[in-house]
Amino acid sequence: MTRSAFRLTLMSLAVMSASITAANAQGVLNLYNWGNYTPPELLEKFTAETGIRVTLTDFDSNETALTRVRQGGHGFDIVVPSNNVIPVWIEEGLIQPLDLSVVTNFDNIAPQWVDVPFDPGREYTVPWAWGTTGVIVNTSLYDGDINTSDIFLNPPPALQGRVNVIPEMSDIITMAIYAAGGESCTTDRDVLRTVRDTLVSAKQHWIAMDYGTVDAYAAGDIGAGVYWNGASMRARLQNSDLAYGYPQEGFPVWMDNAAVLTDAPNPEAAMKFINFILEPEHAAMISNYARYSNGILGSEAYLDPEMKGAPEIDVPDALVGAGRFSESCSAEATNIYTQIWTELLQ
Numbered sequence: 001m002t003r004s005a006f007r008l009t010l011m012s013l014a015v016m017s018a019s020i021t022a023a024n025a026q027g028v029l030n031l032y033n034w035g036n037y038t039p040p041e042l043l044e045k046f047t048a049e050t051g052i053r054v055t056l057t058d059f060d061s062n063e064t065a066l067t068r069v070r071q072g073g074h075g076f077d078i079v080v081p082s083n084n085v086i087p088v089w090i091e092e093g094l095i096q097p098l099d100l101s102v103v104t105n106f107d108n109i110a111p112q113w114v115d116v117p118f119d120p121g122r123e124y125t126v127p128w129a130w131g132t133t134g135v136i137v138n139t140s141l142y143d144g145d146i147n148t149s150d151i152f153l154n155p156p157p158a159l160q161g162r163v164n165v166i167p168e169m170s171d172i173i174t175m176a177i178y179a180a181g182g183e184s185c186t187t188d189r190d191v192l193r194t195v196r197d198t199l200v201s202a203k204q205h206w207i208a209m210d211y212g213t214v215d216a217y218a219a220g221d222i223g224a225g226v227y228w229n230g231a232s233m234r235a236r237l238q239n240s241d242l243a244y245g246y247p248q249e250g251f252p253v254w255m256d257n258a259a260v261l262t263d264a265p266n267p268e269a270a271m272k273f274i275n276f277i278l279e280p281e282h283a284a285m286i287s288n289y290a291r292y293s294n295g296i297l298g299s300e301a302y303l304d305p306e307m308k309g310a311p312e313i314d315v316p317d318a319l320v321g322a323g324r325f326s327e328s329c330s331a332e333a334t335n336i337y338t339q340i341w342t343e344l345l346q
Contacts, residue, residue, distance in 0.1 A: 029054045029269045032065065032076040034256065035212060037129075039289035046276050052269045060211050061168055069094055069261065077264040078273060080128050083255045084170055084326040086118040095124050095259040102271035105278035113255070113295040118328060126274055127295035129230070129286055130255035132315065132323060133171045135245040136217060136227040136235065146245030147319060149179040152226050153202045160205040162223030164216070167209040169341045170326065171252055172199070172226060178250025178324075185329035187336060196340045203344060217242055230291035233312035244312045246319040253323045255295065 029046075031038065035058035043054040057076065059065040062085045068074055070092070081089055089095045100106055109127060119125045135151040142158045150156075153176060155163050165172060174184050176199055182191035207222065214231055216222045218238035227235075232244040258277060260270040276282055283294040284302030293313060300308075307313060315323060329337070 027052055027269075029078070029266055029273055030076045031056050031078050031080075031273070032059060032068075032074070033078075033080045033128075034058065035060055036214075037080070037256075037290050039285050042277075042282060042285045042289075045282070045285075046273060049276075050269075050272060052266075052272065054273070063169070066094075072263065074261075075265060076261055077266050077270040078258055078260055080256050080258050082170075082326065083116070083118040083257060084328045086125060086257060086259075087328045089259065090119065090124055093262055096262045096264070096267065097123050098126070098260070098274065099267075099271045102268070103275045103278070105275050108278045108280060108283075108297050110295050110297050116255075119257070125257035125259045126278055127283075128256045128258045128277070129290055129292035129294050130253070131229045131292040132246065133166075133168075133175070133226065133228055133252045133254065134232070134247060135224065136232040137224040137243055137245060138217070138220060138222075138239075138241050139243050140220075140241040141223045146243055147248050147316075148245070149175050149247040149249050149251075151224050151245065151247075152206070153179055153198055155202070155205045155224065159224045161207055163206045164208045164210055164213055164222045164225035164227075165206055166211055166226050166228070167345075169337060170329075171254075173337045173340060174252050174326070175226065175247060175250065178247070184252075184324060185327050185333045187330070187333050192336055192340065196343065199340065199344050209345075214238075228292075229312040233291040233310055236312070237306070246315055246322060248319060248322050250322050250324055252326045254326045 029052050031054055033056065038056055043056065047053055062082050065079055065081055066085060066088065069079060109122060113127050114122050135146060137146045137151060142156055144156060152163050152165055173195065176195040177184060177186055177191060180191050180194040180198065182188055213222055214235045217235040229244055236242040258274055260267055260274065264270050277286065278296060280296055280298035281302045283296035283299040287294045287299065287307060288304045
């Protein structure tokens with residue numbers, strides 16, 4: 001082989017290698033989502049229809065996700081934060097605007113979920129799922145009123161030492177503020193002093209502060225706690241003694257939202273996935289798996305029968321007014337809440 005032919009062969013191999021690498025990169029989508037929140041069949045169907053393989057990485061809190069992405073070098077394409085932190089993601093330039101030439105299913109978003117305060121007009125995000133944060137109780141242990149934050153702030157004797165609290169600062173602080181008669185994102189020192197004292201005192205009656213406890217509730221290892229409605233429904237479907245309560249003092253209503261990261265390695269594939277989950281059938285897959293509502297028009301036709309009228313999904317009429325949509329708090333309020341939270345975790 002001549003030197004020129006040898007050089008041409010090397011060049012051809014290099015070009016081929018680069019092409020294969022590029023093709024592989026275009027064929028992989030990296031999703032960063034809450035744990036136990038993404039139906040495998042959804043990812044399998046997306047891959048079957050597009051040829052794009054999806055890798056899934058879990059996070060356990062909004063703070064974890066934000067910290068990881070801020071550090072850079074993560075390799076993720078899509079993230080699914082909650083509404084109360086979306087303004088931070090936008091202000092810090094961490095997520096990019098939707099490409100509506102690709103996201104052609106945008107009009108499938110229910111009107112009430114389009115012009116939302118955390119992302120007006122949905123310039124950056126689309127709904128993944130929405131729900132409430134309330135309390136779950138094993139009624140074989142306690143048959144009293146469960147529509148109260150006293151379940152975790154002042155547990156009845158039958159539940160003391162058997163209460164789990166999700167370690168999600170925003171939800172727990174907010175529920176304690178409502179119980180103290182305050183408003184979300186308050187900086188009222190008297191209210192927050194009560195919140196701190198109440199939480200610190202209540203902690204002695206808790207068994208743990210953990211996230212993934214569906215199986216533990218179902219098995220009866222945990223008697224009560226603060227939990228999300230969808231996770232509570234998953235536990236109740238395994239153990240009919242479990243019931244979900246809506247604290248009359250006030251409870252958070254939230255929405256998790258999918259967004260494409262500004263430094264996404266594969267933004268085109270990411271936009272295709274965003275468009276994919278806006279299909280009613282695919283939105284229903286998410287709801288049927290995680291047991292939350294989704295905010296997509298037409299998805300009701302594809303929901304499992306047990307989703308319709310489920311007590312964890314339909315808030316009782318008398319308690320609808322106690323639900324309050326989560327807000328993005330000021331830096332001053334967040335700093336105070338972080339101090340309270342740090343003391344609680346010690």
